[in-house]
Amino acid sequence: MGHDPYRALYIHVPFCVSHCAYCDFTTCAMEAGAPVIDEYFEQLISRIRELSRAGELAHIETVYIGGGTPTHAGAKNLASLLYALGVSMRLSPEVECSVEANPESLTERLVNDMWALGANRLSIGVQSFDDDVLRTLGRAHDGKDAHRAIAIAQGRFDNVSIDLMCGVPGQTPKSFEQDVRTAIDLGVAHISIYPLTIEEHTLFARMVRAGQLEEPDEDVQADMMEASARLLRQAGYERYEVASYAREGYQSRHNTAYWSGVPYVGVGTSATTMTQNAQRRMRVQDGQVVDDLDAVEMAAEDMMLAMRMARGVSFAEVERAALLLPRLNAVLDRACAQGLIVREDGRFKPTEWGWLCGNELYGALLDSATL
Amino acid sequence: MSQDISHIRNFSIIAHIDHGKSTISDRILEQTGTVAARDMQEQLLDTMDIERERGITIKSQAVRVSYTADDGQTYQLNLIDTPGHVDFTYEVSRSLAACEGAVLVVDATQGVEAQTVANAMLAINADLEIIPLINKIDLPAAEPERVREDIEESLAVPADDAVLASGKTGQGIHDLLESIVYNIPAPQGDAAAPLRALIFDSFFDAYRGVVALVRVIDGHIAKGDQVRMMATGTQVLVEEVGARKPVEEPLPELSAGEVGYLVTGLKDVRQVKVGDTITAAHGGVDEPLPGYREAKPMVFTGLYPIDGDQYEPLKEALEKLSLNDPALVWEPETSHALGFGFRVGFLGLLHMEVIKERLEREFNLDLLATAPSVEYHVFVKGGTMVALTSPQEMPDPGTIERIEEPYLKAKVLIPPDYVGAVMDLTVARRGTFVTMNYLSPTTVEMIWEIPLSELILDFFDKLKSNTKGYASLDYEFMGYKEAALQKLDILLGGKPVDALSFIVHKDKAYDRGRVLCERLKEIIPRQMFEVPIQAAVGGRVLARQTVKAKRKDVLAKCYGGDITRKRKLLEKQKAGKKRMKAIGNVEVPQEAFMAILKVDD
Numbered sequence: 001m002g003h004d005p006y007r008a009l010y011i012h013v014p015f016c017v018s019h020c021a022y023c024d025f026t027t028c029a030m031e032a033g034a035p036v037i038d039e040y041f042e043q044l045i046s047r048i049r050e051l052s053r054a055g056e057l058a059h060i061e062t063v064y065i066g067g068g069t070p071t072h073a074g075a076k077n078l079a080s081l082l083y084a085l086g087v088s089m090r091l092s093p094e095v096e097c098s099v100e101a102n103p104e105s106l107t108e109r110l111v112n113d114m115w116a117l118g119a120n121r122l123s124i125g126v127q128s129f130d131d132d133v134l135r136t137l138g139r140a141h142d143g144k145d146a147h148r149a150i151a152i153a154q155g156r157f158d159n160v161s162i163d164l165m166c167g168v169p170g171q172t173p174k175s176f177e178q179d180v181r182t183a184i185d186l187g188v189a190h191i192s193i194y195p196l197t198i199e200e201h202t203l204f205a206r207m208v209r210a211g212q213l214e215e216p217d218e219d220v221q222a223d224m225m226e227a228s229a230r231l232l233r234q235a236g237y238e239r240y241e242v243a244s245y246a247r248e249g250y251q252s253r254h255n256t257a258y259w260s261g262v263p264y265v266g267v268g269t270s271a272t273t274m275t276q277n278a279q280r281r282m283r284v285q286d287g288q289v290v291d292d293l294d295a296v297e298m299a300a301e302d303m304m305l306a307m308r309m310a311r312g313v314s315f316a317e318v319e320r321a322a323l324l325l326p327r328l329n330a331v332l333d334r335a336c337a338q339g340l341i342v343r344e345d346g347r348f349k350p351t352e353w354g355w356l357c358g359n360e361l362y363g364a365l366l367d368s369a370t371l
Numbered sequence: 372m373s374q375d376i377s378h379i380r381n382f383s384i385i386a387h388i389d390h391g392k393s394t395i396s397d398r399i400l401e402q403t404g405t406v407a408a409r410d411m412q413e414q415l416l417d418t419m420d421i422e423r424e425r426g427i428t429i430k431s432q433a434v435r436v437s438y439t440a441d442d443g444q445t446y447q448l449n450l451i452d453t454p455g456h457v458d459f460t461y462e463v464s465r466s467l468a469a470c471e472g473a474v475l476v477v478d479a480t481q482g483v484e485a486q487t488v489a490n491a492m493l494a495i496n497a498d499l500e501i502i503p504l505i506n507k508i509d510l511p512a513a514e515p516e517r518v519r520e521d522i523e524e525s526l527a528v529p530a531d532d533a534v535l536a537s538g539k540t541g542q543g544i545h546d547l548l549e550s551i552v553y554n555i556p557a558p559q560g561d562a563a564a565p566l567r568a569l570i571f572d573s574f575f576d577a578y579r580g581v582v583a584l585v586r587v588i589d590g591h592i593a594k595g596d597q598v599r600m601m602a603t604g605t606q607v608l609v610e611e612v613g614a615r616k617p618v619e620e621p622l623p624e625l626s627a628g629e630v631g632y633l634v635t636g637l638k639d640v641r642q643v644k645v646g647d648t649i650t651a652a653h654g655g656v657d658e659p660l661p662g663y664r665e666a667k668p669m670v671f672t673g674l675y676p677i678d679g680d681q682y683e684p685l686k687e688a689l690e691k692l693s694l695n696d697p698a699l700v701w702e703p704e705t706s707h708a709l710g711f712g713f714r715v716g717f718l719g720l721l722h723m724e725v726i727k728e729r730l731e732r733e734f735n736l737d738l739l740a741t742a743p744s745v746e747y748h749v750f751v752k753g754g755t756m757v758a759l760t761s762p763q764e765m766p767d768p769g770t771i772e773r774i775e776e777p778y779l780k781a782k783v784l785i786p787p788d789y790v791g792a793v794m795d796l797t798v799a800r801r802g803t804f805v806t807m808n809y810l811s812p813t814t815v816e817m818i819w820e821i822p823l824s825e826l827i828l829d830f831f832d833k834l835k836s837n838t839k840g841y842a843s844l845d846y847e848f849m850g851y852k853e854a855a856l857q858k859l860d861i862l863l864g865g866k867p868v869d870a871l872s873f874i875v876h877k878d879k880a881y882d883r884g885r886v887l888c889e890r891l892k893e894i895i896p897r898q899m900f901e902v903p904i905q906a907a908v909g910g911r912v913l914a915r916q917t918v919k920a921k922r923k924d925v926l927a928k929c930y931g932g933d934i935t936r937k938r939k940l941l942e943k944q945k946a947g948k949k950r951m952k953a954i955g956n957v958e959v960p961q962e963a964f965m966a967i968l969k970v971d972d
Contacts, residue, residue: 010931066930194927218897222922243927258931272932283935291935301938308929338899358925360899363941 001282003275005059008257009089011044011081012268013070017104021138021207024199026270027068032105040268041077045084047267052088056265060089062096062254069125071101075110082117091118096253098123098161103141103149111156121159121252123190124149129182130175133168138203150186159250161190166228167221168196169214180228184235189250192243193228195221222356229352240310242355259305261298299324300369304362312341312349328368335361376628377557378444381586382502383451383466385490386476387483391506394538395476395547396434396450402544403436403448405616433469433571433584433630435614440552448551449614449630451571459718460493460845461664465571465646467493468662469586469630472500472555474547475528479505479513479535482521488784488814489843491526500555503533504547509540525813560627566590566598566651568625568633569660573643575694579610580636581643588660590651591626592633597652601659605642606652610634641697666698668716669777669848670723670827671760673704673741673870674730675712677952677961681736682711688734689713692726699726704761708870708954709739714761717743720827739952741870742967745823748775748851762872765858768909775851777823780805782845787815789838796837800825801854801876820849824874829969859884859913861891862905863957873967883967885914890966892916895959902957 015030015037030037051057063085070078078099085091098121099114106124114122128134129143141149146162153160162183166176183191196216198204207213229239237245241259244252257264261281266273272285281298283291293301299321306313313321322328332348335341340354340361354361386392400406432452439445453466467473473494477487494501503522505515515535522530534550536543572584585592592598596609611634613621625631635643645666648659676685693699699722704714717723723743730736747759750772759765781802783793787809794804794817802821810816821830826846834842859880861871875883884906891904895918902918926937951958 008931195923195925197927218921218923219919225923242925242929255930258929258934264931266931270932272935274931285932285935291938301934304938304941305929305934356923356925357899357921359941359944360921360924362926362937363945366938366941367945 001275001277001280003277004263006056006263006265006273006275007059007061008254008262008264009057009060009063010254010264010266010271011048011063011065011070012266012271013040013044013065013067013073014269015040015072016067016069017072017102017140018138019203021136021203022196022199024202025068030072032072032074037073037077041073041081044081044268048081048084048088051265051267057089060095060265062098062257063091064098064100064254065119066098066100066123068100069102069105070099071105071110075107075113078110079113079117082114082119086118093120096121098252098254100125101149101153103145106149106152108152108155111152115156120157121161122153122157123161123163123192124153126150126162126183127165128168128171128175129179130171133165133171133175136168136170137165147186150188154187158189160188161192161250161252162188163192163194164228165194165196166224167216169216173220173224173227176224177227177231180231184231184237190244190246190252191232191237193225193245194243195225225356226352238310242308242350242358256309259308261302261305296324296369300366303328303368304365307341307348307350307354307361307365308358310349312347314347316346318348325368327370328365331364331368335364376560376562376626379447379449379558379628380472380551380555381449381451381470381558381628381630382472382474382499382551382555383453383470383494384474384476385453385487385494386506387478387481387486387490390476390478390481390484390487391538392452392476395474395504395506395536395544396452398538398541398544399436399448399450399548400434400617402541403438403548405434405436432617433615433632434617435630436616438548438552441549442552446552447629448548451630459722461666462572462645463490463493464497464662465569467497467499468660469569469571470497470499471558472502472551474502474504474534474551475522475526476504476506477518477522479507479515479518480510482514482518483525484840486843488525489845491528492784492845495526495528501528502547502550502554503528503530504543505533505535506538508535509537509542525811527811558628560587561589562591562627564589564627565654565656566592566596566649567656567660568592568649570600570643570645570647570649572645573640573697575638575640576634579634580638581640583633583635583643583649584630585625585633585649586630587625587627589627589656591624592649593624594621598649599652599655600643600647600649602644602647602663603642605637607635607637610636640693640695644697666718667848668698668700668718669823670717670719670743670745671714672717672723672743673706673709673712673761674701674715674727675706675709675739675741675870677737677739677950679710684734685713685730685736685738688730688736689715691734692729696726698722704763706741706763706870708868709741709952712739716760720831737950739961739964741964742873743827744874745777745827747777747856747874750774759874762858762874763869765872765874768857773853774856775853776856778820778849778852779823779826779846780849781819781821781826783817783819783834783842784810784845785815785817785838785842786813789841790815790817792837793817793834793842796830796833797821800828800830801879821846822852822854822876823848828967857908860907861887862903862907863895863959864902864955865905866955867907868954868959870964871967880908881913884908887967888914888916890969891963892918894963894966895957897921898956898958900956 014026014028016027019029097119099119100123102125126146131142164179208215232245239245240251263276264274272283275282279295281293341348341350384392434450436448438448451466453463505518519530534547567588568585570583576582599606611621612625614631646663650656689701698718700716701713749757749759751770752772797819802819805818808816855877856874859875860867888904888906901920904916905912906914951960
């Protein structure tokens with residue numbers, strides 16, 4: 001189908017030093033330097049060249065190299081990949097180019113190479129600075145590694161993001177709040193905060209079933225999410241999405257693309273490509289069509305995704321979407337009455353409650369497509 | 372030319388669940404050439420999907436097999452497959468009354484179990500010749516010698532000549548067939564006497580009307596005969612008789628000793644009742660065969676469509692199922708909480724579960740069932756009696772003189788070690804101990820009088836778990852007894868939910884109310900607001916719990932590859948909500964209405 005130009009590029013690197021107990025991403029625990037990693041990168045590069053020749057990368061505004069642990073693939077492979085990107089598309093400083101890293105595999109040399117080759121944002125999977133919490137999660141690093149990695153990253157990059165996790169079994173509110181304070185003190189530009197979810201087919205899911213692990217407590221997680229929102233707001237971070245906080249000017253443009261209905265192309269195992277035009281939206285993963293939405297379903301999905309963001313949706317956008325979604329106005333009215341969203345500055349915006357009980361809101365919005 | 376009665380053998384196969392009754396039946400059909408191997412499918416005699424899946428038999432079956440024995444003679448063997456659950460004890464007793472012998476299947480790795488005992492007792496009481504069969508001897512864990520001793524000790528059935536067999540490999544089936552021919556007596560009966568035939572099952576066939584499965588005791592019956600059902604008085608012209616092999620094969624007649632089917636052309640299965648006697652319309656007998664009983668519903672529940680639009684389809688489905696199930700009774704009922712539905716009466720809990728499952732599966736309905744109830748007799752001042760099958764209809768307590776509830780005489784069979792456990796459970800369920808007998812060194816029979824309402828709570832499950840699965844239970848209706856009963860209401864968000872009300876003994880009201888509130892708190896998911904749950908009798912609150920408002924319900928990570936998955940999760944969540952019933956603004960899962968069934972005392 002004729003489609004709108006892709007504006008975001010995602011590159012998946014599925015290798016990790018070990019498999020974390022909670023993770024259900026497509027990853028593969030692999031010794032660093034294994035030949036299969038080199039082969040995988042050769043394929044990534046071929047695919048990028050192919051897309052470039054086909055003109056599909058001409059409008060890319062953001063690049064995200066995620067995983068897995070891209071940094072686990074080693075300096076040589078990452079350098080080749082970034083180099084190939086540089087010659088396949090316009091990788092100027094205006095293009096946001098993020099690389100995901102884990103503390104244990106981030107070296108000064110790697111940081112310098114990535115910086116030199118055009119990466120301008122590092123996202124570090126810290127999860128916690130508390131060694132006990134990290135052990136529970138089955139992470140390969142400890143708190144000291146996390147501090148070291150952030151320091152190295154900040155030596156070159158001003159745009160450094162870290163992930164923190166809350167509601168981990170055994171994690172106390174005090175320990176979590178200390179993690180948030182540490183992140184603030186280190187001056188990272190961007191922080192993502194996730195409540196731990198027990199995903200199917202993970203070690204944690206098996207442990208919960210076997211009664212070896214307590215399921216994360218809803219109230220504890222809610223308390224922690226509220227505490228982090230408060231601490232980060234006081235420290236000058238803006239919460240621009242359910243789980244994302246940034247200092248001014250450091251919002252992730254790539255992630256924002258996902259929540260704004262911007263077409264993206266994915267490269268690598270399990271990476272998703274979203275291709276669309278005004279009538280149709282398709283998502284393809286590993287050669288399989290996983291989504292095929294018509295204009296009505298698209299509009300509902302756009303509403304659902306937009307409400308993840310602090311800015312919400314404008315009245316004008318709602319008016320346009322309501323032409324396709326017969327129940328949209330009723331759904332929004334009800335969500336306002338429930339206190340999930342508010343009308344503010346000509347927009348519908350989620351409240352703290354709407355963020356915490358997002359499923360209620362998103363479910364209702366998806367539903368607005370049906371009579 | 373009618374069959375020589377000395378060459379007929381009528382028998383059934385009885386077993387504990389999963390001991391291989393159906394595979395043994397299958398092998399008999401296969402080895403006698405009744406069903407070609409290529410047409411075999413597992414559990415051939417269990418025709419309903421539910422029967423196959425659950426490994427239970429609900430309807431009786433009769434298959435005629437022709438077998439040429441080692442003595443060179445050909446015998447007519449009639450295999451009657453019986454239901455295997457206490458709900459259908461009466462139906463089983465009628466099926467067994469059509470036989471002279473029973474094959475008792477015992478798993479060589481498990482030995483005698485509760486249902487083995489219960490079923491063997493039924494067969495012994497019916498004066499049947501019992502052929503023990505030790506099944507699954509091909510398994511490495513098989514212990515035929517131990518099981519042989521087990522059978523002799525706990526059932527007092529001689530097992531020296533027990534057949535060793537494997538339903539899986541077919542080993543021993545020949546021995547079984549020979550044993551059936553030599554050990555099971557030929558039926559006695561007089562083909563020249565007036566007709567007496569026992570109906571042991573009946574079902575409705577859209578093309579031929581009601582078909583009865585019968586055992587001819589005396590006389591003979593042929594197409595064109597004018598016959599009379601003695602209990603109902605229905606007269607009918609016989610349209611066809613024959614045998615099922617298992618495909619129906621019309622025959623000129625069925626005579627004394629034979630088992631077969633009979634096509635009546637009647638439109639209502641209630642005119643052809645299990646246990647009734649068929650005799651000739653003119654010159655028939657005056658005395659019916661013994662043992663007939665009216666099938667009477669014992670357990671009642673409200674069945675409501677989750678989607679109100681399914682009320683008419685539900686009614687049609689009930690009408691269809693009733694065609695084939697005389698024990699199923701129903702009438703319309705209205706609930707403030709659940710809308711329009713039906714009060715449906717069943718023989719017992721399994722019957723209820725099976726019917727509900729069939730309604731959902733065969734008719735594609737989404738149903739909600741309220742907690743089962745019994746029929747109470749409420750005597751209001753002035754002397755009139757109201758038969759009450761639904762707590763909602765309870766009259767104003769001020770107008771009630773007394774309430775009576777149905778009692779059962781229950782027989783529990785257990786190894787002696789569990790007498791104490793059964794005593795504790797049964798007393799807690801308001802049972803009165805009557806007597807206790809040692810049937811053998813390993814089996815004790817305890818007789819109790821117990822309210823039916825207590826038995827339909829999770830009594831059977833509790834009995835099983837408190838006796839490591841050894842107990843078997845049989846019961847019969849005894850009569851009505853006065854009891855201090857009251858209606859307990861459940862309030863959600865301060866409003867009474869009629870469909871959650873139940874009738875409870877005064878002494879149990881507090882405990883049941885407290886436990887139910889706790890259970891409901893676990894079952895009802897957190898909502899966008901706080902939901903108080905209260906149990907009350909006549910406006911007095913006995914117990915209270917609160918479902919806290921939802922705090923967090925968000926799919927935190929949602930990047931490129933996650934969006935599809937998360938959207939599907941939300942759709943699943945929505946489908947889950949559809950399975951719930953909105954009562955006021957509270958979403959209540961279906962199992963809430965059955966929560967009272969699982970009261971842990």
